[in-house]
Amino acid sequence: MLYYQMMGFMEGDRPRADYDLPLPPPDTASLFLDFDGTLVDIADRPDGVVVPPLVPAFLEMAQKRLAGRVAIVSGRSVAQLEAFLPDFDGPLIGSHGAERRIAGETTQAREFDADRIDVLQRMVTDFASLHPAFLVETKPTGVVLHYRQAQEQGALALRFMDSIAAAADGFRLQPALCAYEIKPDSVGKDIALADLFDTAPFAGTTPVYAGDDLTDEPALAWAADQGGAAIKVGEADTVAAHRLPSPQALLDRLGAWLA
Numbered sequence: 001m002l003y004y005q006m007m008g009f010m011e012g013d014r015p016r017a018d019y020d021l022p023l024p025p026p027d028t029a030s031l032f033l034d035f036d037g038t039l040v041d042i043a044d045r046p047d048g049v050v051v052p053p054l055v056p057a058f059l060e061m062a063q064k065r066l067a068g069r070v071a072i073v074s075g076r077s078v079a080q081l082e083a084f085l086p087d088f089d090g091p092l093i094g095s096h097g098a099e100r101r102i103a104g105e106t107t108q109a110r111e112f113d114a115d116r117i118d119v120l121q122r123m124v125t126d127f128a129s130l131h132p133a134f135l136v137e138t139k140p141t142g143v144v145l146h147y148r149q150a151q152e153q154g155a156l157a158l159r160f161m162d163s164i165a166a167a168a169d170g171f172r173l174q175p176a177l178c179a180y181e182i183k184p185d186s187v188g189k190d191i192a193l194a195d196l197f198d199t200a201p202f203a204g205t206t207p208v209y210a211g212d213d214l215t216d217e218p219a220l221a222w223a224a225d226q227g228g229a230a231i232k233v234g235e236a237d238t239v240a241a242h243r244l245p246s247p248q249a250l251l252d253r254l255g256a257w258l259a
């Protein structure tokens with residue numbers, strides 16, 4: 001009997017899950033992990049995420065087994081990642097690659113237009129104040145309008161965010177799960193990963209990348225291009241060759257790989 005059958009899922013209920021997906025030998029591998037929806041379950045609100053004790057325990061084990069070749073690659077700001085994962089001391093790529101914390105030092109990928117970010121954050125905050133179910137998340141390099149509490153307002157959120165993103169030179173709209181974000185153009189998880197991958201201890205390794213969201217797709221394609229493993233978590237369409245249904249299933253599979 002397969003694991004998903006043991007867990008009570010009927011075959012056909014969900015996209016194919018590759019519990020036996022091939023992974024490179026740990027001694028020559030590196031591991032890149034998205035955060036929301038990949039390491040932790042999606043929550044109703046950005047600040048509602050719960051990090052199960054299994055996650056820091058897994059990261060500590062993986063860092064040891066892979067000799068420090070583990071990085072978190074997220075749309076979250078570095079500050080939020082540090083708050084959720086206080087014990088993780090490896091590289092954090094935050095704000096979709098616009099921020100990086102490496103060897104304890106946080107920098108931005110390049111200089112972004114702080115005045116424009118400030119205007120965008122104020123406009124989105126003002127707009128959201130008109131509807132109690134909208135939530136605003138500010139980041140050092142952008143702003144997110146969340147509509148998970150008012151999903152019928154998704155089209156309105158898109159119209160507003162799309163129009164101000166179009167007016168803001170150097171920025172673009174990033175659709176996400178029940179959210180629209182405005183972020184600097186020319187930043188991306190794949191671009192930040194390629195930079196990190198040029199440096200020790202990652203250079204020359206075979207990458208394993210796991211992610212769930214649209215912003216992970218270029219990074220999943222990048223990992224496959226490097227001859228590595230690309231793992232989609234969840235049910236959304238993907239370029240990845242492999243899929244697992246949940247953060248728990250991912251940790252189970254990676255735990256077995258590194259045991």
Ligand SMILES: O=P(O)(O)OC[C@H]1O[C@H](O[C@H]2O[C@H](CO)[C@@H](O)[C@H](O)[C@H]2O)[C@H](O)[C@@H](O)[C@@H]1O
Pocket residue numbers: 034035036037038041042043044045046047048049073074075076077137144146148176177178179213215
């Ligand atoms: O790249 P990730 O680590 O996957 O981060 C992507 C975004 O995740 C967060 O928003 C999403 O998760 C929230 C909590 O589960 C959920 O309420 C929201 O609807 C999702 O869009 C985070 O708030 C964003 O900043 C990240 O970009």
